[in-house]
Amino acid sequence: MALGFIKKVFTFGKEKPASEKPPEGEDFASLIEAAEKAETEATPEETVIAAEPVLPEVVETAGGPSPDETVEEEQASAPQEPPAVPEVPQEAEAVFHTQPEQPADVSHGEIASQEDIAPEKEGPVALPRGFATVETTPEPETEAPKEKLTWFQRLKAGLFRTSSQLTGQIAALFTKRKLDEDTLDELEDLLIQADLGVETAMRITGALSSERYGKDVSGEDVARIMAAEITKVLKPVAKPLALDLSHKPHVILVVGVNGTGKTTTIGKLAAKLSGSGLKVMLAAGDTFRAAAIEQLKIWADRTGSTFIGTKLGADAAGLAYDAFEKAKAEKSDVLIIDTAGRLQNKAELMAELEKIVRVLGKLDPEAPHTVLQTLDATTGQNAMNQVEIFRNVAGVNGLIMTKLDGTARGGILVAIAAKHKLPVYFIGVGEGVDDLEPFEAEDFASAIAGIAR
Ligand SMILES: Nc1nc2c(ncn2[C@@H]2O[C@H](COP(=O)(O)OP(=O)(O)OP(=O)(O)O)[C@@H](O)[C@H]2O)c(=O)[nH]1
Numbered sequence: 001m002a003l004g005f006i007k008k009v010f011t012f013g014k015e016k017p018a019s020e021k022p023p024e025g026e027d028f029a030s031l032i033e034a035a036e037k038a039e040t041e042a043t044p045e046e047t048v049i050a051a052e053p054v055l056p057e058v059v060e061t062a063g064g065p066s067p068d069e070t071v072e073e074e075q076a077s078a079p080q081e082p083p084a085v086p087e088v089p090q091e092a093e094a095v096f097h098t099q100p101e102q103p104a105d106v107s108h109g110e111i112a113s114q115e116d117i118a119p120e121k122e123g124p125v126a127l128p129r130g131f132a133t134v135e136t137t138p139e140p141e142t143e144a145p146k147e148k149l150t151w152f153q154r155l156k157a158g159l160f161r162t163s164s165q166l167t168g169q170i171a172a173l174f175t176k177r178k179l180d181e182d183t184l185d186e187l188e189d190l191l192i193q194a195d196l197g198v199e200t201a202m203r204i205t206g207a208l209s210s211e212r213y214g215k216d217v218s219g220e221d222v223a224r225i226m227a228a229e230i231t232k233v234l235k236p237v238a239k240p241l242a243l244d245l246s247h248k249p250h251v252i253l254v255v256g257v258n259g260t261g262k263t264t265t266i267g268k269l270a271a272k273l274s275g276s277g278l279k280v281m282l283a284a285g286d287t288f289r290a291a292a293i294e295q296l297k298i299w300a301d302r303t304g305s306t307f308i309g310t311k312l313g314a315d316a317a318g319l320a321y322d323a324f325e326k327a328k329a330e331k332s333d334v335l336i337i338d339t340a341g342r343l344q345n346k347a348e349l350m351a352e353l354e355k356i357v358r359v360l361g362k363l364d365p366e367a368p369h370t371v372l373q374t375l376d377a378t379t380g381q382n383a384m385n386q387v388e389i390f391r392n393v394a395g396v397n398g399l400i401m402t403k404l405d406g407t408a409r410g411g412i413l414v415a416i417a418a419k420h421k422l423p424v425y426f427i428g429v430g431e432g433v434d435d436l437e438p439f440e441a442e443d444f445a446s447a448i449a450g451i452a453r
Contacts, residue, residue, distance in 0.1 A: 151437050156447045158405035158429040163450035165408050166194045171219035179217045184209055187222070195380050196230070197415030203229045220451075227442075227449035230414055234441035239423040241398060244369060249281065249327040249335040251360060253320075253368035255353060255394045257386050258341025260376040261402035261428055263292055266336050267299030268428070268436035274304045278333040283323035284309035285316045285356065288340040296338050302433070306332065316340065317355040324363050337368070353394045368395075372425070375401045375416070380409040387420050402428035405435070410448060 149157070156163075169190050177183050184205045191201035208217070208225050243250045252269075254262045266282060274280045282300045286292035290312045300307035308326060310319045320337050327335040339353060360367040373396040375383040383401075390396050399422050401413050417424060424439040446453045 152443050152447070152453055154429055154435075155404070155427075155437070155443055156450075159407075159410045159444075159447040161406060161408040162194065162410035163448050166190065166411075166448070167219055167223060167450045170222045174217045174219065174222070177217075179208065179212050179215060183217070191226075191411075195409050195411035195415055197411075197418050199418045200230065200233050200414050203233070223449040223451050227445045227451055230445035230448060231441050233414055233418050234424075234439075234444055237417045237421060237424045238439045238441040238444075239425065240438060241370065241372075241423075241425040243334065245278075245333055247364065247366070247369060249324075249332040250370070251324060251327075251364070251368040252334065252336045252370045252372055253339065253356065253360070253394065254336060254372045254374065255339050255390050255396065256341055256374040257376075258289070260341065260374040260379075260386075261400075262286070262341060262374045263295045263299070263338055264431060265372075265374050265400055265402060265426075265428060265436065266296065266338055267303060268433055269336060269426075270299060270303040270305045271433045272436070273334050279331065280305040281323065281327045281330070281332040281335045282307050283319060283335060283337040285320050285323075285337045286340040287312060287314045287316045287319065288342065292338065292340075306330065316352055317359040320356045321359045321363065324360055324367065328363070350389075350393045353390075357394055370398055371396045372398050372400055375399060375412075377401050377404045377410055377412060378407045380412050381415075383412050384416055384419065387416060387422070391420070391422070396422065398423045398425050400424070400426045400428065400436075401439075405429040413444070414448070 170187065173183060173186055173190065187208070188201045188205045191204055192198055196204075204222075204226050207229050208222060211225065212221060254266055256262050263286070270280050270282055280303065282296055282305050284293040284296045284307070286296075287310060293309050293312065297307050297309060299305070306327075308319070308323045310322075316339065323335060323337060337356070339356065340349065342349060357368060357371075371394050373387060373390050373394075375386060377383065379386075387396065387399065399416070399420075401416075401424060404410050404413075404427050413424065413427070416422075426436050427439050427444070428436050443453065
């Protein structure tokens, strides 16, 4: 503060992790395999970059704002043309400025009152014999608008599969059994199978044992202790993303395996930031996939952010450098750079990320100021390995876990928190722009344990 730094919520933690040696014998093949699985689910086949790649005229838009929304927006302006990626000059010079859409004018003229034009009705008309009135079904009453779920309700619904599976098994385990060594061992196994990790599983069984050893135990007892212990693990990592706005821009580099939700998360973050009045620029550093460029452009348009992109297959580090210069010149508050999650091989991907970090450092030795990694909760243990790989190469200093909606593997976040101790800034529970929320330890722990808050 004394240095004149302005910190905001969305305040950015600046915790650079102590660099670690890459894990011995890292199984990148499994990483890629998981990535490919996610890819086939999320996007059509991709092609390997040709020697002189060009953007196709029509590109996939998987993973962006929902197709319905984008189609509607496109149709309004150019009904004959499918959405196409704008042509961007080779040197990433084109910057697309977008303005938030203005609401349409919906004023109506005055309407004469019904009494002015229709004779007053006086009760039911008596029809001559031989006629009958047609039975008209009364207009159904318009349904009262559904109450909006609170964030915790949405989180709980998203983690329902994780919690119901676990609590169901725990309840069955303690039916007519006291807490002894056997039940404690079985409970530990259940907790490990739920991806919570050995360390947290032992914490929970230890706490339960010291409170209720030799006594009857109910599912509620276990849930309460489980929530308390998980909260202890998560509290230190549940931090707000601290932005140092004195940088102009604060640079956020987003990394992660393809399909983990990088681009979508960037869109959601941009919506939050620009919604609070900050000037945001989005850079399409995933030059490996045409759809990723198009998808980010759509998010930029949608969130009123400036977009900078380049051609498919172009040098991502060059784009990052240009974007940083441009964002400085335009005095953007925040620059968010998307990156590829997959290249032809691991070595190339890692070299590209390292180069991006290096090149940004030429313009500001502290940049990138935040390196965020997105993790797909549905990949379970694989997410753990991904953190190890990316934090070593790109200096990841914060995490966002996506796809916590509907997965039975939400426990992995706890294991990752216990092992890596990296801040978890946000979690994603859906594809929509509002489906990203700051990570709260108690909420998450209660949702996993299936208890109310
Ligand atoms: N259910 C759910 N889907 C999500 C969430 N976040 C992202 N997705 C979806 O996951 C898919 C992949 O998201 P992307 O943002 O394209 O992932 P990416 O990491 O940028 O992928 P690449 O561009 O291939 O590297 C898309 O269909 C997204 O809509 C989430 O929190 N919940």
